Amino acid sequence: MSWSKLKQQLESFLCPAVYGRVEYRATGYRYLPDKVGLCYIAVDKKNVLNMSDKTNLIRWYQTEQEIKNDSNIQIPISNEEIEAVRKDTKGIVPEDRLKVIARSRKISEHAKELLSAQSSLSKSNFIVVANKFLSTPIEESIESNDILLNILALVDRRVGKKRILNMTENMKLKHPIVQYFYELRLSTL
Numbered sequence: 001m002s003w004s005k006l007k008q009q010l011e012s013f014l015c016p017a018v019y020g021r022v023e024y025r026a027t028g029y030r031y032l033p034d035k036v037g038l039c040y041i042a043v044d045k046k047n048v049l050n051m052s053d054k055t056n057l058i059r060w061y062q063t064e065q066e067i068k069n070d071s072n073i074q075i076p077i078s079n080e081e082i083e084a085v086r087k088d089t090k091g092i093v094p095e096d097r098l099k100v101i102a103r104s105r106k107i108s109e110h111a112k113e114l115l116s117a118q119s120s121l122s123k124s125n126f127i128v129v130a131n132k133f134l135s136t137p138i139e140e141s142i143e144s145n146d147i148l149l150n151i152l153a154l155v156d157r158r159v160g161k162k163r164i165l166n167m168t169e170n171m172k173l174k175h176p177i178v179q180y181f182y183e184l185r186l187s188t189l
Helices: 003-012 056-069 079-088 095-117 123-135 138-143 147-154 161-166 176-187
Strands: 022-026 039-043 046-050
Touching: 003 022, 003 123, 046 176, 056 095, 079 095, 123 147, 138 147, 147 176, 161 176
Parallel strands: none
Antiparallel strands: 022 039, 039 046
16 A cells, blocks of 8 residues: 555544644655655654655664574574575575574564564554554554554544543553654543
């Protein structure tokens, strides 16, 4: 789905009280596909959650290197993961190298998960999570551990006043940016 259609669908689910105040913005570079675009959520024309910080890739790489170099972190590799690598490489890679490649992939995924938990999301992650939000029930988005799903659910028109008021205790355990959007929604009631 193109960004403009995705944005249109997300904005159609915005609560009337925050419509016009909360905006989803993303830029891309048509002729520079490897160039990272900007992606952020703005409230009252101010960037609140920037998902395309220029240092994200550097932090991702640093986190990945820390995981690789930390001998205390044991990352198990299953036979299915090795088979997936064998299938991707069409069987021309030696057996011992398959394990190295599978471990490296798993470390990269782990590093990305760590950064995602720290709300350092990429534009591609935003699009994936937004599509997931549009296809799952609102209850799952609210109860999810994903920061972005929580934010999208909090500004959704399907979440009513009573449900917002009943969330107070649960919001104390959430990420500060989720708490910010919860306070924003509370202020509109």
